[in-house]
Amino acid sequence: MTSHPNVQHLEYPQSEQQHGFAIKMMELLVIPTFVLDGNCKVIIWNRACERLTGVSAYEVLGTSDHWRSFYSEARPTLADLVVQGRTADIHKLYTQHGHRNDAGNNLCVENWCDMPRVGRRRYLAVDASPIYGGDGSIVAVVETLRDMTDEKRAQIALEQLATRDGLTSLANRRCFDDTLRAEWQRALRQQQALSLLMVDVDNFKEYNDAHGHLGGDECLQRIAGAVASEMRANDLVARYGGEEFAVILPNQSLKGAAIVAERIRSRVEQLQLPKRKQGRDYVTVSIGAATALPSPASSPSQLVATADTALYRAKHMGRNRISLPDTDTI
Incomplete structure (x- = not known):
């Protein structure tokens, strides 16, 4: 199978064909997405994530430096907190947070990000979903991002009009x-x-x-x-x-x-x-x-x-x- 430049492959108990198709799907998603492995290292950083952050995949694949794409000072991303089992700390880092499903394992947060490479702050809505191995341990976490800056600024403007x-x-x-x-x-x-x-x-x-x-x-x-x-x-x-x-x-x-x-x-x-x-x-x-x-x-x-x-x-x-x-x- 041809290796794609924007991903680092993991060995999963599935066929190479299925594995390649899943990675290709992730890569072509229009939603900015990255994936961390069980050691908080980046294994997927798709093109939409490159466009959002201004950071190329080759700069972060295999590293734990993905936080630099979002913040000026070191702090964990939502995916990091999930991998590290630190979801109890979410309220300390995010004012808006919750769950997408009843099981409580699909987390969602919102916050302002510095976005050092693109040079302007953006308000991002973030979802993180863990992927479990056969023994029930987390083998990877998928984080998706939505740029809600325009909506947030409109909300702030409306609140200012009201107050x-x-x-x-x-x-x-x-x-x-x-x-x-x-x-x-x-x-x-x-x-x-x-x-x-x-x-x-x-x-x-x-x-x-x-x-x-x-x-x-x-x-x-x-x-x-x-x-x-x-x-x-x-x-x-x-x-x-x-x-x-x-x-x-x-x-x-x-x-x-x-x-x-x-x-x-x-x-x-x-x-x-x-x-x-x-x-x-x-x-x-x-x-x-x-x-x-x-x-x-x-x-x-x-x-x-x-x-x-x-x-x-x-x-x-x-x-x-x-x-x-x-x-x-x-």
């Missing part, structure tokens, strides 16, 4: 509500403080009347950027509605929240956005701050109400300032 404000690119009200509930529960479990800032643009109607709606939109975008620039990695800034923004500050004391609020107030003032086309009267914000130590008897809505009350107090006291609950305005 992001179209004008400012900040989190929207829905995302704010969901995040506040989640952070409230986490603070309750960990017995940590949770702070909230309500930020409102002062006299925004006056700005809109002077600059038009497009000018008003640009003003909100500039302020959104100023607010977001003062955040830590775990903080959330959302467009709460109209010209009002909300900031969730996990594990932050009232004193810390007041410091953040003052930085935001100052940063917006430094933008020097003139309320009128001529003049030195600039756009400012008023901020209400509140902090809670969540308990089973309290709720996130109480935190929002307290911050709202503080915001109203800041407005009433003359705007362009911050206010804390039951304290003098700062």
Whole structure:
């Protein structure tokens, strides 16, 4: 039988004709496929796999270097985990994983891969199926790959549409509500403080009347950027509605929240956005701050109400300032 350049043959208890036909079928599959033997060495790397990874079969056949086709740093492929009997580790390496059949031996996962040779990340759906010998041991594992990058990016875009404000690119009200509930529960479990800032643009109607709606939109975008620039990695800034923004500050004391609020107030003032086309009267914000130590008897809505009350107090006291609950305005 003529040896094919893209495969390394194994001796199986079947006719050479059947063996060659099976390998030829595997080679011509339009689905990217590779096969590992019981020592995690590549014995088949088909043409579709070459096209997907940019790695030729002769580079990986007989080696255990196939991981380099998918990742920049060493880590096992799904087929490796199956061969090595490490399927319990799948959840550590893949966020999406499951089984294709009731027997549970056909595994499927999804993840982003670096794809070093082609130079761009791809989101791959992976299936791995073991092949057993007569004694019940695994003699090979077949791994098939599907490029789902376009579908994944479309899904991410849809999720962003559902959770992001179209004008400012900040989190929207829905995302704010969901995040506040989640952070409230986490603070309750960990017995940590949770702070909230309500930020409102002062006299925004006056700005809109002077600059038009497009000018008003640009003003909100500039302020959104100023607010977001003062955040830590775990903080959330959302467009709460109209010209009002909300900031969730996990594990932050009232004193810390007041410091953040003052930085935001100052940063917006430094933008020097003139309320009128001529003049030195600039756009400012008023901020209400509140902090809670969540308990089973309290709720996130109480935190929002307290911050709202503080915001109203800041407005009433003359705007362009911050206010804390039951304290003098700062």
